[in-house]
Amino acid sequence: MKNRKKLVITLIGVIVLGIGLFVYQTFIKKQLHFKENMTVEINGKFNPNSYISEVEHGSVKDVACQSKNLNIKKLGKYEVTYTYKNREYTTTIQVVDTQKPVFKGLDDLTVSLNTTPDLKAGVEVSDNSLEEIKYKIDDKNLDTSKEGTYEVTYVAKDSSGNKTIAKRKIEVIKKIGSDKQSNEKVVYLTFDDGPSENTKKIMDILAKYDAKATFFVTGRNQDYNYLIKDAYNAGHTIALHTYSHEYSTVYASVDAYFDDLNKVGQMVKKEIGFVPHYIRFPGGSSNTVSRRYCQGIMSTLTKEVVEKGYQYYDWNGDSTDASGNHVAVDKLIRNGTSCHDNNVMILCHDTQAKDTTVQALPAIIEHYKNLGYTFKGIDDATYAPHQSVNN
Known part of the structure; x- marks a missing residue:
């Protein structure tokens, strides 16, 4: 009888203990644990699961979060409620600002x-x-x-x-560029709008005649940007002609122009390690198309670029290849050899459609070489021809 009584007492004890353990595990002991750092950066991204350190007998997928009181746009402390196995856990999330400007x-x-x-x-x-x-x-x-x-x-x-x-x-x-021509007979071949499919052909011709040139580049054909570095390493001058070359973009305002110029400058810097300070305005400083977008912009830009340490270069010799695509070779040669100044800066273009420019180039070089000219790239002392500003 005594043994039976002891067994009953033992069973009751086990049951009570089990019920107590169940109550403790379910209602008293925390089954959801949080990390010590309960902060979120202001205007940052709130990820509720990132604050949970442990989920007993489950995973974070089983946890729900109610964060409607949290204002991520305002500094302060906010209560956030998590729910796991029908039990709510309220914790405090602090919105902080620790990031520097x-x-x-x-x-x-x-x-x-x-x-x-x-x-x-x-x-x-x-x-x-x-x-x-x-x-x-x-x-x-x-x-x-x-x-x-x-x-x-x-x-x-x-x-x-x-x-x-x-x-x-x-x-x-000191101001880059000279206002006066030197006594030295020099031709400055300049190629706008590249790099392109024709850049390598142009460089090969220049190498054949031991001639240097200047490439006013854009950001319109970046598949050939590696040729910018090749041209620079070959001793040619790299200059800037704006990134987009879209008149409506570059001449929308003074700030728009410099934004575009800075963009092409950074593009070139990736290739040669620095931003060139030689530039050419799309259409030249005498262009009138800029009037459509911003009255008087050229009068302002021609002054401000110099103040900012740039120098702009127009031209006093023109191949006239800008007049159209596939211009007759003989016309390009005739026009490209028509200048007789001591310092000749010839406007040419470097795009896929200027194949006849490539064909005319040897004859233009030979003409001036026979007259005793040398061929150089633009440098800080180069004569900078400036046309009359019309806007």
Whole structure:
């Protein structure tokens, strides 16, 4: 009888213990565990599962989250509710701002002597808070009256106290290019609109005659961008002709022009390691088509490019291959050899459709060589022919 009584007591104890264990496991013990860092960056992406460190007897797929009270766009602490096996777990998520502001457009800048550079032009600063971030510029060491390399400091700070200090190099140089022709008899062959299928053919002809040239490149045919580096390594000059070469784009405004110019500059930098400072305006500085998009823009650009350390080059010799595709070879030779100045800058084009330009090139080179001219690429001392500005 006693043994039976003990057995009953034991069974009751086991049952009670089992019920207690069940109650503890189900209703008392946490089965969902969270990480220590319960923060999310303001305007960031909230991933509720990323805060769970362990799910006992299940997986994160079994967990639901209710985060309607969480405002990811405002700093603060918010309660978020997770549900697992019909049990709710309330935790606190804090929206924080720990990211520093980010500067863009602080590439090295080259400016001419005795000019006042716009140190804000093209500069952008952003922050994950999406607030408007103001910044200060410390240019007390910049002296544009003297040639040299200077450092300017940009400081930005957001409302959370995150601070960014960035440095920018400013190189002050003499104005590139000469207003007068030299006494040396030189031909500057210039090829716009490349690179293209014809660039290699042009370089082969130039190599045959030991002649150097200048390529004013665009971003319109980037399958051939490797030829930019090949041309540079062969001793030719690489210059800029805008990225898009779309008149409606480059002449929409002064800022639009410089945005496009900067884009092609960065493209070329990837190939040769630096941004050239020799440029040619689409249509030349005398173009009138720019009037359709921005009245007076050429009058402004011709001054501002020089102030920013560029020099623009028009031409005093013209092959006239811009008049159409597949222009007759004899016409190109006749027009391309018609200039008799000491310094001859000849306009040619480098596109797939200018096959007759390639054919006419040897005769043009031979003509000037027979007259005692040498063929060079543009450099800082090169005569810069400028046409009359018509807008």
